[in-house]
């Protein structure tokens with residue numbers, strides 16, 4: 001060993017405001033999470049493979065049989081699988097929070113003078129990064145199977161804006177799930193349990209018009225449908241109706257509820273005073 | 276105030292299970308305090324309370340004079356924790372792990388960088404610095420884990436079973452590191468199940484079992500309490516074991532018949548050894564081997580609790596035989 005007694009080079013922490021430290025801690029941990037994405041490509045792959053499979057299956061198996069009104073089926077389908085891939089991407093937060101809690105690294109973080117809820121926001125930030133990448137892949141895959149967007153630059157900006165807003169909302173919601181379940185397996189099926197019904201009971205793969213009444217009422221009024229409709233309208237020029245502002249309202253509402261709920265659950269689980 | 280760690284009547288229970296039942300101890304600034312106890316004794320629980328991860332049900336604890344519950348934030352800035360299970364990031368390299376910890380300890384960028392370089396060098400990890408931890412061996416992982424807790428040069432360091440699961444070479448390396456650290460003015464609290472380890476590293480040992488402190492003192496005080504050294508004689512197959520038992524004139528004998536072993540407590544080893552060998556020779560008893568044992572903390576544990584600390588050792592077979600001097 002090389003003179004460890006000389007090891008006590010004294011260093012002292014810097015002084016800044018609480019807000020500064022929250023942002024700094026979040027940034028440090030976000031960088032960590034983003035490195036996880038690039039170094040663990042299996043995870044990224046497994047999450048975009050499913051939507052790509054849906055894209056191909058629906059396009060070629062059901063494509064001819066579905067009446068999509070004015071637009072071609074690939075044009076109709078893309079917004080649906082895109083939103084599905086965003087939802088799956090966000091569910092990474094659930095799994096990663098469970099992994100962190102299980103691996104004991106959270107214990108180390110909690111023994112540091114850091115703001116430990118920065119850990120939650122770092123996973124959400126990483127989802128934004130991951131979903132941006134997977135969206136680009138989905139758009140490219142869509143192009144291969146016949147998707148032909150008509151969006152102008154402003155509409156592209158709106159598509160990506162909504163994409164990030166939706167990811168942000170879903171990731172905070174998925175953070176709650178991650179704090180409620182105890183194992184990685186449970187984390188995987190619980191997000192599946194939310195995402196599958198919400199994508200199928202929406203206008204992702206088929207127009208809602210032909211659904212049974214009860215299902216149609218649900219599908220027409222749930223957030224996934226609004227987000228899908230808005231994206232579809234901007235991408236390929238289908239009628240937008242109220243989907244534009246409704247999708248934004250939904251995302252903001254989900255965020256406003258989920259963010260404090262997740263922070264509260266996290267504090268309750270990791271604080272030193274569970275009485 | 277020259278105690279870096281003060282623990283007063285600490286209590287903790289999980290449901291009905293009383294894990295800590297009012298423990299007290301203190302560690303002088305710059306000293307190494309060893310907490311010794313078997314599985315489930317409450318070592319990790321104690322460390323978790325002291326490192327602000329867990330709230331005690333009763334009692335108080337202070338690190339550098341700060342209350343671990345009410346002033347946990349101040350405590351966190353001055354401690355380093357290396358938990359029982361490695362708490363490092365598998366997908367980051369050694370260097371990235373240290374830099375992340377440095378930033379989270381709120382060191383400046385420059386300090387973080389220089390401390391990282393320093394620690395990698397000191398812990399022999401320069402060559403592995405840019406490799407992801409997934410590719411590290413158990414010993415390297417332990418070292419990077421310890422290095423991570425040292426990044427902000429904490430004045431109080433907690434090491435929960437730092438050598439469990441290491442091979443003998445890595446263990447010796449870890450011991451060297453801890454010794455070196457202790458030579459500086461870092462106060463170290465380490466837990467261990469190994470008597471030898473506490474003996475070697477600690478200035479002061481607190482023995483806990485089932486959530487209570489059984490005894491505490493310096494390694495030599497504890498050993499003095501169990502008495503002195505003892506001689507162990509193995510009687511050769513050809514000689515009568517019963518006779519051997521009877522000719523040895525001594526207060527305390529420990530007999531282990533299956534191994535044909537007789538142990539004798541002694542205060543002045545060599546002279547007594549000579550006397551015993553003389554007696555045995557007169558009775559024509561052949562001795563196969565003789566060894567001199569210093570008391571270990573195993574013996575401390577046995578004496579104080581009436582049972583062994585670890586399941587592995589086999590003191591259970593030894594029966595104690597008091598023999599009046601003839």
Ligand SMILES: Nc1ncnc2c1ncn2[C@@H]1O[C@H](COP(=O)(O)OP(=O)(O)OP(=O)(O)O)[C@@H](O)[C@H]1O
Pocket residue numbers: 289292294312313314315316317318319320321359468
């Ligand atoms: N979260 C928990 N819930 C319930 N019981 C617990 C919990 N954590 C620890 N215990 C119990 O508390 C007791 C003491 O545990 P602790 O981890 O402090 O022991 P230890 O001395 O560190 O043991 P080891 O040498 O095995 O690490 C054990 O009986 C354990 O089962």
Ligand SMILES: [Mg+2]
Pocket residue numbers: 318319320359435
């Ligand atoms: Mg333990």
